[in-house]
Amino acid sequence: MNNQLPYQLLASLEGVKGYNENTFKAVHEATDRVTSIRINPAKVATIDLLEYETTPVPWCDNGFYLMERPVFTLNPFIHAGGFYVQEASSMFIWNILNSLQLPDNLKVLDLCAAPGGKSTLLSTYFKNGVVVCNEVIQSRAAILVENTVKWGNDNTVVTNNDPKQFANCKELFDVIILDAPCSGSGMFRKDNAAIEEWSTDNVYHCSQRQERILNDILPALKSGGILVYSTCSYSKEEDEDIIDYIIENNELTSIKIHCKDDWNIVETNADKTNGFGYRFFPDKVKGEGFFVAVFKKGTEELSSSDYLVAGNKKADVSKAEVAVLNSFISIPEGYEFIKNRESILALPSKHITFLQFIINNLYIKRIGIELGIIKGKDFIPSHHLALSKLSDSYKKRIEVDEETALNFQRKADIKVNGEKGWNLICYKNLPLGWIKVLPNRINNYYPSEWRIIKL
Ligand code: SAM
Numbered sequence: 001m002n003n004q005l006p007y008q009l010l011a012s013l014e015g016v017k018g019y020n021e022n023t024f025k026a027v028h029e030a031t032d033r034v035t036s037i038r039i040n041p042a043k044v045a046t047i048d049l050l051e052y053e054t055t056p057v058p059w060c061d062n063g064f065y066l067m068e069r070p071v072f073t074l075n076p077f078i079h080a081g082g083f084y085v086q087e088a089s090s091m092f093i094w095n096i097l098n099s100l101q102l103p104d105n106l107k108v109l110d111l112c113a114a115p116g117g118k119s120t121l122l123s124t125y126f127k128n129g130v131v132v133c134n135e136v137i138q139s140r141a142a143i144l145v146e147n148t149v150k151w152g153n154d155n156t157v158v159t160n161n162d163p164k165q166f167a168n169c170k171e172l173f174d175v176i177i178l179d180a181p182c183s184g185s186g187m188f189r190k191d192n193a194a195i196e197e198w199s200t201d202n203v204y205h206c207s208q209r210q211e212r213i214l215n216d217i218l219p220a221l222k223s224g225g226i227l228v229y230s231t232c233s234y235s236k237e238e239d240e241d242i243i244d245y246i247i248e249n250n251e252l253t254s255i256k257i258h259c260k261d262d263w264n265i266v267e268t269n270a271d272k273t274n275g276f277g278y279r280f281f282p283d284k285v286k287g288e289g290f291f292v293a294v295f296k297k298g299t300e301e302l303s304s305s306d307y308l309v310a311g312n313k314k315a316d317v318s319k320a321e322v323a324v325l326n327s328f329i330s331i332p333e334g335y336e337f338i339k340n341r342e343s344i345l346a347l348p349s350k351h352i353t354f355l356q357f358i359i360n361n362l363y364i365k366r367i368g369i370e371l372g373i374i375k376g377k378d379f380i381p382s383h384h385l386a387l388s389k390l391s392d393s394y395k396k397r398i399e400v401d402e403e404t405a406l407n408f409q410r411k412a413d414i415k416v417n418g419e420k421g422w423n424l425i426c427y428k429n430l431p432l433g434w435i436k437v438l439p440n441r442i443n444n445y446y447p448s449e450w451r452i453i454k455l
Helices: 007-013 021-029 089-099 117-125 138-151 163-168 192-197 200-220 240-249 319-328 349-361 383-387 402-409
Strands: 035-039 054-056 063-066 083-085 107-110 130-134 156-159 173-179 221-231 252-255 266-269 276-280 290-297 335-340 343-348 364-367 369-375 378-381 397-399 421-427 430-437 442-444
Touching (some): 089 117, 163 200, 173 200
Antiparallel strands (some): 035 063, 035 083, 054 063, 276 290, 430 442
16 A cells, blocks of 8 residues: 555554554555445346356345456446445445344435445335435436436435435434445545545544534434444544434434354444444455444334325326337336426335425435336337336347447447347346337447446
8 A cells, every 4th residue: 555544543543442553554555455246136136147256245145255356347237237346344234224124115315325335235125115315416416326227226216415405304214324424544445545635634524514414314314213324434533422422412222233253343332322333444354444333213113104105196197198108118007107307207106105205305316217208109218217127028128248238338339130119238138228220220229428438
């Protein structure tokens, strides 16, 4: 590593449970890196399909370590949401949800969500619920849209709001994940720039901001609901001291999380309240630096929310438009159609009341599955439809080899034999996107902004 670890950080960690200066420094000086991915079980049934040499991440069902770091860009699956490259420690969120036996149909807010590592994990876990993935910084919300579209599930919404703007969402969410902006010391191994940017002043500013965000967002958590607070900082000011802040200022209690001994995750206690925290030191676990703590609001039991089916909601998609849509693809029962400008969106009916509330109160970047647009009697399908389960019933599919798949994802011209009209390009049965076969040419409808640029 080119940069020295900040001595102020090392000094501040003296006496923190689990911290060992020698092994901590040694692991930062070592050159070997840990690479891990989480597969999307809705698209990749088994890890074998990816043909990587792997071992499981012990605390996450769909997480795997890779023996070597491949050039991910050259794997068509990554662009079609088959897997996500995620640092292993942060996959521990899966173990938290699992060990609390949270039902899969809850309403969840992932407040600081870009680029979407936790959001895609939550989308998989809460497959029958709704995950509102929020990112305050507009430019970062775009990558969150991309990653959630590629993941393909119908249960995510992307919003672009400041935490303050959740004031209208009182007691709305069963679970809030606050993966807070932090001073980033846990990323020092992966990111040299993080070392240069680190300062004790910044640790202080981050802790103040974390408290502000908590004040803004905790009213949106239901009574009986769960708060998961995490950082990638080693600093106590952003970790255990925030546990104290949460417990001392709110009706929240700390929850102990089950960890196996051989995971080497360090359970700590906050100084004033004894609340539980979980520290991931890279010299102890196979992953980067991470901290997480879990809380319950109030004493009520968390019960699955009521899922009202909107009986008489006025649809703003006309019968004629639905007929054009149906002539293109048959969408299964359980969806309501709404229009956003020209696009037709499919929203899960069982969550329609909740989604309508979100639409009315937050700034939406995307919601449900975008199906496509109607032009006269024609239907122009969207990329999101191709990457979602809703394209399962579409019959005109063309299976291609890896080279053609990558060329398609580069938005290059490809040569395939397909029936006239819209065809789904598939690689190992996984849909990658649309082409339109015309009498004398093939149009590639891969989104320009997401095309592979690297050769
Ligand atoms: N949860 C993400 C994941 O797993 O991919 C990583 C989130 S990152 C640790 C923290 C996020 O908080 C960043 O995307 C950042 O833009 C956002 N953020 C920065 N300032 C914020 C603020 N004042 N309020 C809320 N979010 C903020």
